[in-house]
Amino acid sequence: MLNGSGIKIFSGTSHPELAEIIARRIGLPLSKAEITKSGIGETNVTITESVREDDVYIINTGCGAVNTALMELCIMIHACKIASAKRITAVIPLFPYARQDKKDKSRAPITAKLVANMIQKAGCDHIITMDLHASQIQGFFDVPVDKTHFNLDDVVIVSPDAGGAKRATSIADRLGVEFALFHKERKKANEVSRMVLVGNAKDKVAILVDDMADTCGTLCLAAEHLAEAGAVKVLGLVTHGILSGNALERIEKSNLEKLIVTNTLPQHANQALCRKLEVIDIGKVLGEVIRRSHYGESVSKLFHEVPY
Numbered sequence: 054m055l056n057g058s059g060i061k062i063f064s065g066t067s068h069p070e071l072a073e074i075i076a077r078r079i080g081l082p083l084s085k086a087e088i089t090k091s092g093i094g095e096t097n098v099t100i101t102e103s104v105r106e107d108d109v110y111i112i113n114t115g116c117g118a119v120n121t122a123l124m125e126l127c128i129m130i131h132a133c134k135i136a137s138a139k140r141i142t143a144v145i146p147l148f149p150y151a152r153q154d155k156k157d158k159s160r161a162p163i164t165a166k167l168v169a170n171m172i173q174k175a176g177c178d179h180i181i182t183m184d185l186h187a188s189q190i191q192g193f194f195d196v197p198v199d200k201t202h203f204n205l206d207d208v209v210i211v212s213p214d215a216g217g218a219k220r221a222t223s224i225a226d227r228l229g230v231e232f233a234l235f236h237k238e239r240k241k242a243n244e245v246s247r248m249v250l251v252g253n254a255k256d257k258v259a260i261l262v263d264d265m266a267d268t269c270g271t272l273c274l275a276a277e278h279l280a281e282a283g284a285v286k287v288l289g290l291v292t293h294g295i296l297s298g299n300a301l302e303r304i305e306k307s308n309l310e311k312l313i314v315t316n317t318l319p320q321h322a323n324q325a326l327c328r329k330l331e332v333i334d335i336g337k338v339l340g341e342v343i344r345r346s347h348y349g350e351s352v353s354k355l356f357h358e359v360p361y
Contacts (some may be wrong), residue, residue, distance in 0.1 A: 060347050061104050063129060067122035068319055071146065072112040078340030086132075088125060096121065097114070098128045100176055104138040106196050108347050110140065110181075115149030116295075123149050123168065127175040134176030135307075141319040142179040142338060142346060143172055146317035147293045158257055181342050183317050183335060209233050209284075210258040213275045223263050226270075231257070233251040235275050248278055255283035266291040266314060269300040273307035292302030294330070301327040 061084040076083045087099040111133070113126040126143060133141050137229045153164035174182065212221035212234040225232035233252025248271075259279040266272055266289065276287045278317030294314030296304075304327055306310050312327075312342050314320060324330050338355065345352050 060108045061102070061105070061113065061138075063100070063108045063133075065111065065122060065125040065129065067116055067118075067125070068112075068146070069115045070318075070319060071190050071316055071339075072116065074113060074134040074316075074334060074336030075144070075340045075343065078337050083168070086283065088129075089137040093176045096124050096128055098132050100129070100132050100136055103119045104136050106137065107138045109133045109138040109141045110144055114145060114317055115151070119149050127171055127351070130172065130175040130177050136304045140178045141176055142343075143177045144181045144343065145338065146315075146335065147174075148180075148182045162313055164198045179346065181184050181339065181346070183222065183315065192326050199283055199307065206230075206255070207258050207285075209254050209259050210250065211235070211252070211254070211259050211261050211275065211279065213237070213261055213263055213271050217263055220264070222255070224262060233259075235269065235278070248274055250278055250282055253282075254279050258286045259286070261286040261287065261309075263289075263291045266300065266312065267295040268298050269303045269307075269312075272312070275311065276308040286310050289313065294320055294323065294332075296323050301330070302341060304329050 060081065061074070062076050062079075063084050063086050064083055066088055072083060075114055078138045084104075084220070085101040087097075087101055089097045091097060111126060111129050112290040113122050113129075115229040119182070122223045123249040130141050130143060148165070148168070150164040150168045153162065154166075156163055169180075173218060176269070210221050210228070210233075212218050212232075214235060214237050218234050221234065222232050231253065233247045233250060234255060235250055259276075261272060261275055261279075262274065272291075277289045287310060289309050292313070292315050295313070295318065297313075303321060308328060311329050311331055313331045313333060315333045317335060320330065324332060342352055343353060344350075345355075
């Protein structure tokens with residue numbers, strides 16, 4: 054719990070429910086800001102209380118109208134900066150444009166870098182995000198594994214592609230279980246032509262891990278192949294449940310027994326439409342990160358321990 058001295062927490066409009074959970078976790082009310090849109094769609098922000106010499110945290114995630122959320126965040130950061138905030142931290146559970154992180158063809162932009170530059174130039178001093186390419190994954194995935202109640206001797210952690218191998222092996226090593234991955238060939242973006250399983254899933258509980266579930270084409274195809282390879286149960290664990298297009302319908306019809314996501318994005322509507330979807334609250338983790346950040350305590354401890 055924080056005593057509220059010298060700290061302010063603001064929320065954008067992208068995921069106010071998560072902001073409320075985080076604020077409750079650390080025992081502070083959300084600070085007040087007015088966010089409106091002009092007739093031509095421009096975002097207007099007014100910080101309605103003093104932030105002078107305060108440690109400010111601004112919570113907004115990359116979901117829904119992503120470009121609007123990003124502009125809100127940058128404007129709120131800038132508003133607090135010129136209002137003499139001592140330090141400004143952007144809490145971005147789902148970092149916008151995170152998948153556009155490399156130059157994969159001629160004249161392609163590296164948009165994730167551009168977004169990082171925008172946030173920094175706006176006046177941000179620190180960023181807190183949930184990203185399974187980072188080591189936070191180690192502490193994060195202990196919770197769903199504990200909740201599923203099966204013998205770890207019968208588990209195999211599976212990466213749906215070679216790019217996620219490091220993520221999956223770190224979890225497998227931490228739990229002391231087997232690891233497998235899929236080699237996949239794509240015809241075009243979001244369309245897989247062939248998947249080959251490298252590793253053994255026979256008579257195992259197969260747990261597919263990834264950072265994002267978007268259209269879920271790869272995830273559901275991987276689940277089908279794992280079932281054909283003799284897996285007795287297939288679960289999906291991902292951080293960000295984007296779940297676009299007909300993803301929910303695919304999940305319902307798939308060999309996945311359950312898809313577990315976090316609430317980095319709002320999931321109530323998706324849960325109402327998909328009985329296989331389960332949501333983990335990461336508000337406690339983010340709240341503890343904010344508390345530790347404010348008091349200058351170690352954040353790396355959370356890589357191994359999940360706060361309750």
